[in-house]
Amino acid sequence: MAEPAGTTAGVLLVKYSVIIGGLAGAILSLTFLRGLTRGQAVAAFFTGFASAVFCTPLAISYFGLGTSGETQFGVAFLIGLLAMNIIPVLKSAVSQFGAKGAT
Numbered sequence: 001m002a003e004p005a006g007t008t009a010g011v012l013l014v015k016y017s018v019i020i021g022g023l024a025g026a027i028l029s030l031t032f033l034r035g036l037t038r039g040q041a042v043a044a045f046f047t048g049f050a051s052a053v054f055c056t057p058l059a060i061s062y063f064g065l066g067t068s069g070e071t072q073f074g075v076a077f078l079i080g081l082l083a084m085n086i087i088p089v090l091k092s093a094v095s096q097f098g099a100k101g102a103t
Contacts, residue, residue, distance in 0.1 A: 017073040022052025025080025033084065040091070044084045051083035052076040 026048030033044060056076040065071050 017069045018053060018056050018076040021073040021076030022049045022056070022080040025052055025077040025082075026084060029081045029084040048080040048084035052080035055079050055083075 026045050029048055030041060030045060033041070036044060053076070056072055056079055059065070059075055059079065060067065060072060065075065
């Protein structure tokens, strides 16, 4: 039996909502990051975007949040927004580790 067209469109919209939410969160979080070079900003953007796209299904499944489009959009946005905070932490950790290793 053929699947109704509305169901297929709904699934595609949910997947697009994760991409849109991840993009929005990643772009917005760039406004909070200061002192990054252009390359670091690009890396931070792609870190937030990729984290949102790949970790949203994991987070929704792990926390049992439901599979509605609104939930996925919101979770993707938050992951995209918060994941880029990892870049400055990693940057400072690498510089501290490098300074300790050099002495």
